[in-house]
Amino acid sequence: MPLETSEEAAALLLGLTSAQRAAVTSDAGTLCVVAGAGSGKTTVLTRRIAWRVRTGAMEAEHALVCTFTRKAAAELRERLARLGVEGVWAGTFHAAAYAQLRQHWADSGKRAPSVVGDGRRLLGEVVARTPGAGEGVVGAVMAEAAWARARLIEPSEYPPAAQAAGRTPGLPAEQVAGLLEEYRREKAARGVLDVDDLVGECAQLLRRSGAAAAVVRWRFRHLFVDEFQDVNPAQWDLLGQWRHDRDDLCVVGDPRQAVYGWNGSDPSLLDRLPALLPGVVTLSLDENRRSSPQVVAAASAVLSSADAPDGVPGGAPAATAADGPAPLVTGFDDEAAEAAAVARWLRRSRRPEQPWHRLAVLARTNARLEMVADALRSSGIPVRRAGRAAPRRDGTGAIVLLRAIDPGTRLQAALVDVRAELDEAGDWLPSVADAYLADGCADDLRGPTVGGFLAWLAASPDAAELDHRADGVELATFHRAKGLEWRAVALVGLEDGTVPIVHATTAEARAEERRLFYVALTRAESELWCSWAARTGEPGRGRDRRPSPYLTAVRSSASRAEPTSPVVAVGRIAGLRDLLPAAPDPESERGLQSMSTKTGA
Numbered sequence: 278m279p280l281e282t283s284e285e286a287a288a289l290l291l292g293l294t295s296a297q298r299a300a301v302t303s304d305a306g307t308l309c310v311v312a313g314a315g316s317g318k319t320t321v322l323t324r325r326i327a328w329r330v331r332t333g334a335m336e337a338e339h340a341l342v343c344t345f346t347r348k349a350a351a352e353l354r355e356r357l358a359r360l361g362v363e364g365v366w367a368g369t370f371h372a373a374a375y376a377q378l379r380q381h382w383a384d385s386g387k388r389a390p391s392v393v394g395d396g397r398r399l400l401g402e403v404v405a406r407t408p409g410a411g412e413g414v415v416g417a418v419m420a421e422a423a424w425a426r427a428r429l430i431e432p433s434e435y436p437p438a439a440q441a442a443g444r445t446p447g448l449p450a451e452q453v454a455g456l457l458e459e460y461r462r463e464k465a466a467r468g469v470l471d472v473d474d475l476v477g478e479c480a481q482l483l484r485r486s487g488a489a490a491a492v493v494r495w496r497f498r499h500l501f502v503d504e505f506q507d508v509n510p511a512q513w514d515l516l517g518q519w520r521h522d523r524d525d526l527c528v529v530g531d532p533r534q535a536v537y538g539w540n541g542s543d544p545s546l547l548d549r550l551p552a553l554l555p556g557v558v559t560l561s562l563d564e565n566r567r568s569s570p571q572v573v574a575a576a577s578a579v580l581s582s583a584d585a586p587d588g589v590p591g592g593a594p595a596a597t598a599a600d601g602p603a604p605l606v607t608g609f610d611d612e613a614a615e616a617a618a619v620a621r622w623l624r625r626s627r628r629p630e631q632p633w634h635r636l637a638v639l640a641r642t643n644a645r646l647e648m649v650a651d652a653l654r655s656s657g658i659p660v661r662r663a664g665r666a667a668p669r670r671d672g673t674g675a676i677v678l679l680r681a682i683d684p685g686t687r688l689q690a691a692l693v694d695v696r697a698e699l700d701e702a703g704d705w706l707p708s709v710a711d712a713y714l715a716d717g718c719a720d721d722l723r724g725p726t727v728g729g730f731l732a733w734l735a736a737s738p739d740a741a742e743l744d745h746r747a748d749g750v751e752l753a754t755f756h757r758a759k760g761l762e763w764r765a766v767a768l769v770g771l772e773d774g775t776v777p778i779v780h781a782t783t784a785e786a787r788a789e790e791r792r793l794f795y796v797a798l799t800r801a802e803s804e805l806w807c808s809w810a811a812r813t814g815e816p817g818r819g820r821d822r823r824p825s826p827y828l829t830a831v832r833s834s835a836s837r838a839e840p841t842s843p844v845v846a847v848g849r850i851a852g853l854r855d856l857l858p859a860a861p862d863p864e865s866e867r868g869l870q871s872m873s874t875k876t877g878a
């Protein structure tokens with residue numbers, strides 16, 4: 278419905294900066310918004326969609342928005358609903374591709390291929406009967422299969438492409454190529470697709486079938502892509518098939534947050550967009566409204582330091598938020614001492630009546646978070662893991678029961694029976710079933726069925742990730758934390774060999790590691806803790822470690838920080854005091870002396 282009053286227009290632009298307003302109201306057919314961390318990219322994306330719908334420039338039912346997580350898609354739909362906009366299709370590239378494939382299969386009366394969420398079992402059978410393929414390589418080959426699919430690389434093209442990209446799967450490239458070809462043949466023989474096939478299969482369908490392409494292009498005339506810096510060649514190919522030379526595309530991205538090159542993304546697409554799409558209008562959002570100047574200074578210093586390789590965009594958006602304390606950079610004797618200190622810092626950082634989920638602990642790998650989780654629980658601090666469902670709410674039992682039901686059964690009827698038989702499915706099933714329906718995967722005229730739901734579930738790797746309602750400090754990897762934010766963030770395990778990761782041996786990989794650390798730093802709004810352990814591993818069997826080279830830049834920025842408020846100064850003192858051991862025993866005194874030596878205190 279077009280805007281009827283200037284008050285309605287003003288409401289859509291309320292609270293926006295001049296740069297954000299320009300991006301929301303731009304009449305450019307093809308628009309690229311370069312939006313740095315904390316610059317309000319989701320706000321701009323949702324307001325632009327609402328602006329175009331409310332001004333009559335597009336109809337919501339003809340808009341498609343691709344995000345990189347289901348959570349981001351759900352948040353976008355919720356925000357649009359609050360702006361009075363309903364009917365926009367929002368989901369991941371995989372979900373969009375799968376919905377379009379299912380619709381085509383239903384319309385043409387074809388038997389839909391089975392979709393497996395995890396192809397490792399099938400690949401394991403291929404490996405087992407392949408001469409010379411050793412045990413334990415399935416995971417590595419599966420990762421290479423996903424990377425090759427994302428990069429549009431055929432099995433025969435894998436060896437030179439892998440060498441050029443510095444891929445090190447742990448077995449000869451020619452052997453990997455052979456396994457990839459056998460895996461592809463096995464899937465074709467069984468009529469099976471895996472998740473990584475969906476995007477490419479959809480693009481091929483639209484390329485070879487004029488009827489299917491006409492249906493999709495009629496339905497989706499207005500295209501939006503979030504996190505464009507993480508788009509891979511296969512997704513770009515599918516986007517091109519959707520767009521079909523039409524001048525109606527808006528992408529939002531940040532070259533500083535390109536962190537999925539290892540998984541096939543091509544961050545250069547954002548830089549090459551003017552050449553790829555002549556006439557594209559590029560606008561920049563250059564204010565970080567989320568993080569304190571101290572946090573932004575630390576993140577900017579990491580990107581701009583003298584040892585930063587090519588491929589790392591320098592600087593960061595200017596900070597406009599209030600002052601905060603300087604980041605804490607601390608070393609400990611071992612992981613246990615680090616975890617205990619983090620627990621004390623979190624307890625001190627929590628404000629009265631503030632929920633625990635406003636605080637987070639991030640690490641480069643999941644393994645490093647285990648000891649922290651134990652330390653927090655021992656201290657009486659509740660914990661929740663980003664992207665992980667609680668043991669009794671993970672839906673495993675529900676899936677088993679659903680698989681025993683006729684696949685043609687109406688989904689709603691089946692859900693009633695399953696929930697009655699399995700108590701723990703009560704929380705899990707409704708949220709995941711709602712996500713299935715929201716993704717437009719409601720089969721054909723029969724409506725949503727059990728078979729359709731299970732197939733969609735297999736094709737949506739993060740479909741069962743619950744937005745936990747229980748309060749707790751968030752624990753997540755750097756990659757999982759992307760797109761999220763917390764008031765206070767602790768980054769742990771910042772040792773050389775972990776940050777950057779030891780197998781990042783090429784200049785491109787090292788540049789991505791630096792960008793990943795930048796992403797982790799900019800998750801913090803006001804308080805930031807960075808720590809490392811001088812020894813990691815089991816007592817008596819560990820190894821000595823050095824601090825991450827990136828911490829030099831963080832320390833440098835912290836030493837230059839000059840908080841102007843007395844309240845900030847008090848908070849800084851309190852934070853340092855909180856590092857003191859709970860009891861003055863000889864072991865803790867030795868740890869304190871070691872910590873003081875490492876931090877220069």
